[in-house]
Amino acid sequence: MTPVAPTFFFYLLSTVAVVGAILVITRKNPVHSALSLIFTLLALAGLYLMLYAPFVAGVQIILYAGGIMVLFLFVIMLVNIERSQREVQFNQQWHVGIIASLALGFLFLYVYKHGSSIFPVNPVSMPEPMNTQQVGMALFRNYLLPFEIASLLLLVAIVGAVVMAKKRI
């Protein structure tokens, strides 16, 4: 394996992710935006694989590219697409958006410049096949209570979805 390959794949996946994200906000048709978002999410899954986190990559594909995108598409099908296609693409709030993205950009720049003191570089080279196992051990030993609380949160989500969507309970 030549050392240039990880850099190549990083830039390839980053380009796919960024181009997909730009297409999401520039497409007129919301369905096209959703399809572009799938490309972004899959590219992010590839980046997680490069960070030795196959479990997170699997979650990214199964949950985000699978579940959340189904939800997005159903929401798109529930709203009136014809009206949104006639509207102006960028409304008056783009000033606020510019300010927010500039602030985020400066934050990223600051962390990039001085980040080594805030986040000490700690290259833990864990064997990758053990990643999911390590997640399992951490989840079921150290984070037992948050795990059970997650199931309560899912229960609340079930109840909330049914209450919101059904007319009479």
Place this chain on the structure above:
Amino acid sequence: MPQNYVPIFLFVAVVAIAIPATLMIGKLVRPNNPEKAKLMPYECGIDPVDNARGRYTVRFYIVAILFVVFDVETIFLFPWAVQYRALGLFGLVEMLVFLAILIVGYVWIWKKGALEWV
């Protein structure tokens, strides 16, 4: 190791090249004389009756959001399943408590008739 994913990358690359290539070759060699009936969307031989981008009923949304919730539940099963032996009885009880809370919700939506298509 990232090297293990090279076959997956090759698969993606072949698909990304082969599909546009076949479409391009087809565009080059086929005769092109469009006609109204030919360009009509194919719906099993029946003429399309309405716009496909209409609004759908909210029942699809209930099914979708419940699918996402139980999708998340399934994700939590993965790290438990790969460490089943190491976690032992304690992990099994823990998982059963987790599942029991969600099955309460499942029984509730079933009793409420949210899964029925009426």
